[in-house]
Each structure stands twice: as C-alpha cells, then as structure tokens.
Amino acid sequence: MAVDAAEPDLTRRRSSRSARTTSSANPIRSPTESQSQTRLDPSSSNATSSSYSYDGGTGSSYRLGSSIATAEASVSTRTSLSSLRNSLPENTHIYDISEIRTATNNFLAKRFSSSSAPSWRCPLRGKEVVVFQRKLRRPIQDSDLREKLSVIYRSHHMCIIKLLGACISGEYIYLAYDFMPGGNLADCLRNKRNPNFTVLSTWMSRMQIATDLASGLDYIHNNAGLKINLVHKYVKSSSVIVTEPSFNAKICHFGTAELCGETVIEAKLVKARGDDEIVEVVSPESSPPKNLNLTRSSSGTMQFEGVKGYMAPEFRGLATQKTDVYAFGVVILELLSGEEPVKYRYDKEKGNHVRTFVVESARLAVKGDGGEEAEIEGRLRRWVDRRLKDSFPVGVAEKLTRIALNCVEDDPNKRPSMSRVAGKISKLYLDSRKWADTFRVPTDFTSSFAPR
Structure with missing residues (x-):
C-alpha cells in the first residue's frame, strides 16, 4: 500500500522534470501560451486555428492539427507523383541517322524478322530495341513529328510495346520499339x-x-x-x-x-487517256499505305488490297x-x-x-x-x-x-x-x-x- 501511494508522486516528479527539459530544449510553448498568443495577435496567420492540439491525460503530448496534416499529405502526394512522372520515359527521342547506322552496322546486321518491313534488333542509347524501316507516305515536318511522337510516347499500357523514338532520313522513317522477348x-x-x-x-x-x-x-x-x-x-x-x-x-x-x-487517307482515282489506262491522282493529304496493292476491277476502277x-x-x-x-x-x-x-x-x-x-x-x-x-x-x-x-x-x-x-x-x-x-x-x-x-x-x- 505504501508503494501504491508513492507512485502518483513519482509520476508527477518525472513529468515535471520532463516538462522542464522540453521547455529548455524545444521552442514549442505550452498549450496555454500558444492559445493566449493566438488570441492576442490578430494579425497572425494562425489566428483562426491552433497549430497544435493538446491531448490531456497523465502525460502531455502534442499532435499536428488537421490543416497542417492535410497540407503535408498534399505535399507528399505531389512529390510522389512528380517523382513517378520523372521516372517515366516521357521525353521523345528523335534519333540522328548516324545513330541508326551505327546500331545496325550500316544496315548490314542480321534482320530481326522475315516481314516485308526491314527490321534489326540492336542496342540504341543503352536499351535493347528493334528498329523498323518504313517508307513515308507523305512528307512530315519536325514539329509535326515531335507532336505525334509526344502523343504516342506518353501512351502507357502493359499490352502495348513501347515506341521509344524515330528517325527520318530521306523518304524513310526508322521506328525504334522496345525489344520484347x-x-x-x-x-x-x-x-x-x-x-x-x-x-x-x-x-x-x-x-x-x-x-x-x-x-x-x-x-x-x-x-x-x-x-x-x-x-x-x-x-x-x-x-x-x-x-x-x-x-x-x-x-x-x-x-x-x-x-x-x-491514317488520313482518301485517294482519288480517275480514269483518263482511254479505257485501258488508269491515272492515279492522290490527294495531298494522303497516299496509299505500303502494304496495299492496286488491282483492276471489272468496272475499270482501281481498288486497294490489304493484308x-x-x-x-x-x-x-x-x-x-x-x-x-x-x-x-x-x-x-x-x-x-x-x-x-x-x-x-x-x-x-x-x-x-x-x-x-x-x-x-x-x-x-x-x-x-x-x-x-x-x-x-x-x-x-x-x-x-x-x-x-x-x-x-x-x-x-x-x-x-x-x-x-x-x-x-x-x-x-x-x-x-x-x-x-x-x-x-x-x-x-x-x-x-x-x-x-x-x-x-x-x-x-x-x-x-x-x-x-
């Protein structure tokens, strides 16, 4: 019984020493001082809400108010999203033709597949890629190329192989895709x-x-x-x-x-110079795709054949x-x-x-x-x-x-x-x-x- 009676006094002494140590080492004022200072200083930005709240009980503890906790959580979220965005390969790559030539051994390396479009598996800027050579169906400016690449490059899906960049040389475009085993x-x-x-x-x-x-x-x-x-x-x-x-x-x-x-295709085909000769007139916005063949139908018009x-x-x-x-x-x-x-x-x-x-x-x-x-x-x-x-x-x-x-x-x-x-x-x-x-x-x- 004597021990039980002494325990509250011992607890008070320890709490007093802890409070004195905290006040000397920590500039945070007591809850009473903080509240009184907030009421006396109307120009303070914290006049409407207390920065800290007091949790009563046997021990004194402080916790952040809801406004500060929300602000810190918002900052943490923005930071994590920013770091995630920076980790994604969002910068469009427009390669120089010399890079493509070096990677493909001047296009003499072994072909990657037997498809109609030449392709090579090679390292390019530290990544294993597959480079496809395709023919441009209409001229494209650098600004348009960057704009289209930015849309395609920012597309992320687990079921789509990533396009890493492109290069234009003459009438050909070289597309570098991420290699997928x-x-x-x-x-x-x-x-x-x-x-x-x-x-x-x-x-x-x-x-x-x-x-x-x-x-x-x-x-x-x-x-x-x-x-x-x-x-x-x-x-x-x-x-x-x-x-x-x-x-x-x-x-x-x-x-x-x-x-x-x-993709923007409307080829206008007209018949001229007699019944047996066909002259193809293509609108300037488009031209027929590479894998399409023109065949003559019974009506004398030209038709497209795809795969x-x-x-x-x-x-x-x-x-x-x-x-x-x-x-x-x-x-x-x-x-x-x-x-x-x-x-x-x-x-x-x-x-x-x-x-x-x-x-x-x-x-x-x-x-x-x-x-x-x-x-x-x-x-x-x-x-x-x-x-x-x-x-x-x-x-x-x-x-x-x-x-x-x-x-x-x-x-x-x-x-x-x-x-x-x-x-x-x-x-x-x-x-x-x-x-x-x-x-x-x-x-x-x-x-x-x-x-x-």
Missing part, C-alpha cells in the same frame, strides 16, 4: 516444323491472349490519343507478341500508321477503328481455330485448290443450318483447335466465337466498339477461370510404389 502469335499457333505442336495448348492461355489483345486495342482507340481517335491498322497475328511463361499478349507497331501517314484475310470489305486504303475491329475479330477466330485467315485446300475431286476463310468456317460452326444445342456444340468442337484436346468450356467458346463474328460483320455500322468487346471478353475470361479452377487436377494426394 517472345514469339509472335502466328508462329505460336502454327509451327511449320511440327504442325501438331503448339505452346498454346490450354484454353486459359488463349483466353489470356484474347483478353490482353482486346484491352490493348481498346486503349489505343479510346485512351491513348486523349481527344484524338487513333487507329492501329496493323492488327494481325504476326503483330502480336506472346510472352512466356504467363502467355501475355503485347501489340506491336502502335503509332506506325500515324507516323508514316497512313489478305484481315481486310474489311469496305477497306479502300482508309484505315479506321472499324477496320481495326474487323481485323481483331479475325485474330480471335484464328486464335480459337488455330487456322490461318485464308487457307488453300486441294480438292481431289475437282483437281484444283479451294480457298477457305476462317470467317466462313466459323459462321458454319456456330450458325450453320441452326439445329439443336447439341448439334451446335458438336460442330463447334470439330471447329475449335483440336490441339486443345477437347478441353475447353463449350459455352464460353461459343460466346467468344459469336463476339468475333460480330466484329467481322460486312456492315461496319453493325460492328461493336472495342470498349464493348473488351468488357465482354473480360467477363468470359472470369468464366473461364472458374471453369479452370473446377477442373483443376487434384494435388492433395500421395502415392506409394512399395509392394503391398
């Missing part, structure tokens, strides 16, 4: 050396690619250019890089069409978001079936080759002559890539096929927007994940090979 989707689906093998042997790996591709293209159409409607134009399976081991998809060549002058199998029916050199949606639908059908967009099959009875399209085969599988649900399921199972070994949710596969067929409608006005498509495919991905969790191989068992 992996293989393109076309090679992953169709192995020429071993047609029965594919790295995309599971349903979830293909759903992951479909989800990433839809998300990336939705970003390009609706968010990358802010108030500008950007178009990709090069949507095809060979322009999608698949990374391991997660099988994420990344879109290549974003910004190429915009920088090469292939076979991915070209929308209305495409005449005018790349729009609707043509991107059409090409996206073809890629999804290609992903589901494993087949090329256009395939030639030899007909023994007729003795010639018959051309088949993946769009037509998909329509026969899902729509066909109608029939009961079991008949549609049977046709769909025969159409989907057999290397999946018939292990996929049929309902999800049918819905995804119908979404892709909506994207390849002949009438562009009937095609959905990429934002709507991306939302639907995201939901199908979640449904596929539930299916995969349900049919997962059990691992919580043991086995013994000992004799019984």
Whole structure:
C-alpha cells in the first residue's frame, strides 16, 4: 500500500522534470501560451486555428492539427507523383541517322524478322530495341513529328510495346520499339516444323491472349490519343507478341500508321487517256499505305488490297477503328481455330485448290443450318483447335466465337466498339477461370510404389 501511494508522486516528479527539459530544449510553448498568443495577435496567420492540439491525460503530448496534416499529405502526394512522372520515359527521342547506322552496322546486321518491313534488333542509347524501316507516305515536318511522337510516347499500357523514338532520313522513317522477348502469335499457333505442336495448348492461355489483345486495342482507340481517335491498322497475328511463361499478349507497331501517314487517307482515282489506262491522282493529304496493292476491277476502277484475310470489305486504303475491329475479330477466330485467315485446300475431286476463310468456317460452326444445342456444340468442337484436346468450356467458346463474328460483320455500322468487346471478353475470361479452377487436377494426394 505504501508503494501504491508513492507512485502518483513519482509520476508527477518525472513529468515535471520532463516538462522542464522540453521547455529548455524545444521552442514549442505550452498549450496555454500558444492559445493566449493566438488570441492576442490578430494579425497572425494562425489566428483562426491552433497549430497544435493538446491531448490531456497523465502525460502531455502534442499532435499536428488537421490543416497542417492535410497540407503535408498534399505535399507528399505531389512529390510522389512528380517523382513517378520523372521516372517515366516521357521525353521523345528523335534519333540522328548516324545513330541508326551505327546500331545496325550500316544496315548490314542480321534482320530481326522475315516481314516485308526491314527490321534489326540492336542496342540504341543503352536499351535493347528493334528498329523498323518504313517508307513515308507523305512528307512530315519536325514539329509535326515531335507532336505525334509526344502523343504516342506518353501512351502507357502493359499490352502495348513501347515506341521509344524515330528517325527520318530521306523518304524513310526508322521506328525504334522496345525489344520484347517472345514469339509472335502466328508462329505460336502454327509451327511449320511440327504442325501438331503448339505452346498454346490450354484454353486459359488463349483466353489470356484474347483478353490482353482486346484491352490493348481498346486503349489505343479510346485512351491513348486523349481527344484524338487513333487507329492501329496493323492488327494481325504476326503483330502480336506472346510472352512466356504467363502467355501475355503485347501489340506491336502502335503509332506506325500515324507516323508514316497512313491514317488520313482518301485517294482519288480517275480514269483518263482511254479505257485501258488508269491515272492515279492522290490527294495531298494522303497516299496509299505500303502494304496495299492496286488491282483492276471489272468496272475499270482501281481498288486497294490489304493484308489478305484481315481486310474489311469496305477497306479502300482508309484505315479506321472499324477496320481495326474487323481485323481483331479475325485474330480471335484464328486464335480459337488455330487456322490461318485464308487457307488453300486441294480438292481431289475437282483437281484444283479451294480457298477457305476462317470467317466462313466459323459462321458454319456456330450458325450453320441452326439445329439443336447439341448439334451446335458438336460442330463447334470439330471447329475449335483440336490441339486443345477437347478441353475447353463449350459455352464460353461459343460466346467468344459469336463476339468475333460480330466484329467481322460486312456492315461496319453493325460492328461493336472495342470498349464493348473488351468488357465482354473480360467477363468470359472470369468464366473461364472458374471453369479452370473446377477442373483443376487434384494435388492433395500421395502415392506409394512399395509392394503391398
């Protein structure tokens, strides 16, 4: 009892010594002095609110008021956002042609891919890049180049390969993209050396690619250019890089069409000098893209041909978001079936080759002559890539096929927007994940090979 009676006095003595030490070492006044000084000095900026608040109890403690805490939090937030922004590669790179020549060994280095556009994998300003050489379709000023590069360069999405910079030399533009290890989707689906093998042997790996591709293209159409409607134009399976081991998809060549002058297109073609000779008159704002070929139709006019199998029916050199949606639908059908967009099959009875399209085969599988649900399921199972070994949710596969067929409608006005498509495919991905969790191989068992 004597000890208990002495404890409050001991506490008071310790508190008194602590208060004297604090007052001598710390210029902060007591709460009473602070409040009285605030009331006496009306010109003070703290006249309306106290800078510190007092927390009563056995010990004296001070804490920052809400106004100061909010101000410091705001400063901390601005600082963190500023440091994050400075860490992002926002400065546009316009390379000198000498840098490109040095990096590519004067363009004699080994080509990176067998595509029509020459490309080289090389180090450039301390980064591993892939440089593509493309032909300019119309002259571009340095100011316009910097403006377009700034819009494309500030676009950040995990499903889009970053454009690091560009260089103009004569009639060519050199585009440096961040190197991304992996293989393109076309090679992953169709192995020429071993047609029965594919790295995309599971349903979830293909759903992951479909989800990433839809998300990336939705970003390009609706968010990358802010108030500008950007178009990709090069949507095809060979322009999608698949990374391991997660099988994420990344879109290549974003910004190429915009920088090469292939997005503002209206080529005026007139017939002159007789019935057999065609003179092409191109408007000064545009010119036909590089991968388009002019062919003569039965009406005597000139038509554009794009990449076979991915070209929308209305495409005449005018790349729009609707043509991107059409090409996206073809890629999804290609992903589901494993087949090329256009395939030639030899007909023994007729003795010639018959051309088949993946769009037509998909329509026969899902729509066909109608029939009961079991008949549609049977046709769909025969159409989907057999290397999946018939292990996929049929309902999800049918819905995804119908979404892709909506994207390849002949009438562009009937095609959905990429934002709507991306939302639907995201939901199908979640449904596929539930299916995969349900049919997962059990691992919580043991086995013994000992004799019984």
